[in-house]
Amino acid sequence: MKNQKFLLSFNKQLAEKPIVYHLVKEYDLVINIFRARITADEEGFMVLEVSGTDEHIAQGIDFIRNNGVTVNAAEKGLRWDREVCTHCGNCLPHCPVDALYIVNAATREIAFDSDKCVECLNCIPNCPYGAVTSVF
Amino acid sequence: MKSYAEINEKIASGSAVVLNAEEVSDYVDRKGLSAAAEEIDVVTTATFGPMCSSGCFLNFGHSIPKIRITEAWIDDVLTYSGLAAVDLFMGASQLRHNDSANMYYPGEFRFGGGHIIEKLVAREELQLFALSYGTDEYPRRELRTMFTIDDLNQAVMVNPRNCYQNYNVATNSSDRPIYTYMGLLKPRMQNLTYSSAGQLSPLLNDPYYDTIGVGSAVWLAGARGHVYSEGTQHTGSVERTENGVPAEGAGTLALTADMKQMHPEFVRGVSLKGYGVSLALGVGVPIPILNEQILHYTTVRDDEIKAELIDYSYDYPMKSGKVIAHLTYGQMKRGEVEVNGKQIEVSSMSSYSKALHIAELLKAEIQSGSFLLSEPMQKLPRNNKSKSMVLREGEGGTVK
Numbered sequence: 001m002k003n004q005k006f007l008l009s010f011n012k013q014l015a016e017k018p019i020v021y022h023l024v025k026e027y028d029l030v031i032n033i034f035r036a037r038i039t040a041d042e043e044g045f046m047v048l049e050v051s052g053t054d055e056h057i058a059q060g061i062d063f064i065r066n067n068g069v070t071v072n073a074a075e076k077g078l079r080w081d082r083e084v085c086t087h088c089g090n091c092l093p094h095c096p097v098d099a100l101y102i103v104n105a106a107t108r109e110i111a112f113d114s115d116k117c118v119e120c121l122n123c124i125p126n127c128p129y130g131a132v133t134s135v136f
Numbered sequence: 137m138k139s140y141a142e143i144n145e146k147i148a149s150g151s152a153v154v155l156n157a158e159e160v161s162d163y164v165d166r167k168g169l170s171a172a173a174e175e176i177d178v179v180t181t182a183t184f185g186p187m188c189s190s191g192c193f194l195n196f197g198h199s200i201p202k203i204r205i206t207e208a209w210i211d212d213v214l215t216y217s218g219l220a221a222v223d224l225f226m227g228a229s230q231l232r233h234n235d236s237a238n239m240y241y242p243g244e245f246r247f248g249g250g251h252i253i254e255k256l257v258a259r260e261e262l263q264l265f266a267l268s269y270g271t272d273e274y275p276r277r278e279l280r281t282m283f284t285i286d287d288l289n290q291a292v293m294v295n296p297r298n299c300y301q302n303y304n305v306a307t308n309s310s311d312r313p314i315y316t317y318m319g320l321l322k323p324r325m326q327n328l329t330y331s332s333a334g335q336l337s338p339l340l341n342d343p344y345y346d347t348i349g350v351g352s353a354v355w356l357a358g359a360r361g362h363v364y365s366e367g368t369q370h371t372g373s374v375e376r377t378e379n380g381v382p383a384e385g386a387g388t389l390a391l392t393a394d395m396k397q398m399h400p401e402f403v404r405g406v407s408l409k410g411y412g413v414s415l416a417l418g419v420g421v422p423i424p425i426l427n428e429q430i431l432h433y434t435t436v437r438d439d440e441i442k443a444e445l446i447d448y449s450y451d452y453p454m455k456s457g458k459v460i461a462h463l464t465y466g467q468m469k470r471g472e473v474e475v476n477g478k479q480i481e482v483s484s485m486s487s488y489s490k491a492l493h494i495a496e497l498l499k500a501e502i503q504s505g506s507f508l509l510s511e512p513m514q515k516l517p518r519n520n521k522s523k524s525m526v527l528r529e530g531e532g533g534t535v536k
Contacts, residue, residue: 128186
């Protein structure tokens with residue numbers, strides 16, 4: 001069993017299909033949805049964590065890819081731009097899971113661990129420089 | 137004992153010994169004060185953080201026909217034009233036209249004067265819209281044009297206040313979140329925010345203004361600038377520890393430099409939800425090691441610098457003078473502090489990482505011989521006090 005997070009994006013036609021249902025029912029995957037949204041253009045976005053065997057995860061991801069869903073394992077729903085960040089540390093108490101954290105105690109540089117991020121979006125209004133943005 | 141001239145000679149010959157204000161502490165511990173003072177020529181200090189008291193003068197040159205600008209906006213942000221025909225002043229905390237501010241509380245304040253200054257330094261294109269009433273020699277009454285900083289004759293940054301020597305620490309004891317220039321302060325003192333580079337901060341390393349004064353050369357966002365005055369709200373006379381560390385905000389510096397020489401990494405527009413817009417700037421200040429005492433002051437460490445914890449839900453706006461606790465930067469940098477038996481999470485508005493980077497950049501410039509020091513032509517006040525505004529009603533409540 002392993003856990004893996006994905007960012008799914010899909011077009012207008014797919015927004016009405018029960019993709020998650022199929023992942024649970026046909027591939028025996030446990031799904032934890034962090035955040036989902038249909039935009040004004042009726043594009044769909046979803047960040048979810050999938051738990052299951054390697055084989056089932058691979059099959060499930062193949063299934064939704066074949067149905068036209070773009071699956072991104074590298075990027076999640078939140079972007080942190082290292083160059084825009086000034087490493088002031090104002091975000092730190094506003095991140096409930098320490099996904100934004102001090103990576104080097106001596107220089108007090110900040111880093112972002114996207115695997116820990118639960119997409120609460122608290123950091124966005126608490127960054128004076130706009131270093132964190134939501135993909136959707 | 138060394139003189140400015142001797143230190144500058146060593147800098148020019150590429151043989152100056154330069155340390156930053158963090159590493160100098162251990163160095164002096166190892167070598168001893170006396171030997172280290174012989175050896176070290178300059179200690180570099182730095183800070184990076186928001187300071188609303190910032191702005192810039194811009195000269196656009198004359199259009200044909202000429203205009204004597206009386207109202208002007210750059211990218212919809214109002215600039216001050218009560219100056220000569222095409223001189224404008226952009227202030228860091230000016231909001232964009234039609235920004236709803238805190239009408240829908242808390243406002244987002246995404247763009248304003250600080251962002252205009254950032255765009256200028258980044259050499260991005262901006263729009264000037266200007267109006268006038270028209271005169272015989274300045275007949276034009278309106279113009280709209282795109283420009284970059286390279287189209288301007290002068291773009292001079294002017295910061296009436298920077299490098300606050302220590303600063304209070306903000307928290308919120310009330311039952312609701314409050315939105316301040318120290319960021320979002322959660323209810324019931326769940327977090328606190330400090331804003332100082334602590335042991336790297338310029339005036340904490342020269343607490344009695346022995347070397348930093350009017351005319352001192354500074355590194356302002358990558359440009360060579362200087363101190364043009366004591367900063368606004370400069371208060372020399374405050375309670376201090378035996379090391380000279382003030383218990384509260386004390387000295388400040390007024391700085392200026394050519395914006396065309398600045399680096400965009402160190403000039404950043406700031407958006408503070410529920411508060412407004414501002415500008416964050418990187419400043420580096422070299423301290424010449426003229427004698428042992430000056431070196432001794434630069435060895436100050438975060439654990440020796442205390443700041444006052446103030447309740448921004450009541451005591452700060454009401455100026456009550458109440459201090460909840462005294463906390464050192466050493467304590468705060470551990471990420472959590474205990475106050476009256478309660479654990480409080482720590483946030484910072486000042487970037488130590490950027491300050492350290494600046495101290496190193498300035499060190500490299502001095503070592504390479506490209507940044508010479510200048511002796512102040514005037515000392516900063518050591519004994520002045522700060523006044524409060526006393527509200528007085530005029531006769532009949534009107535302006536004469």
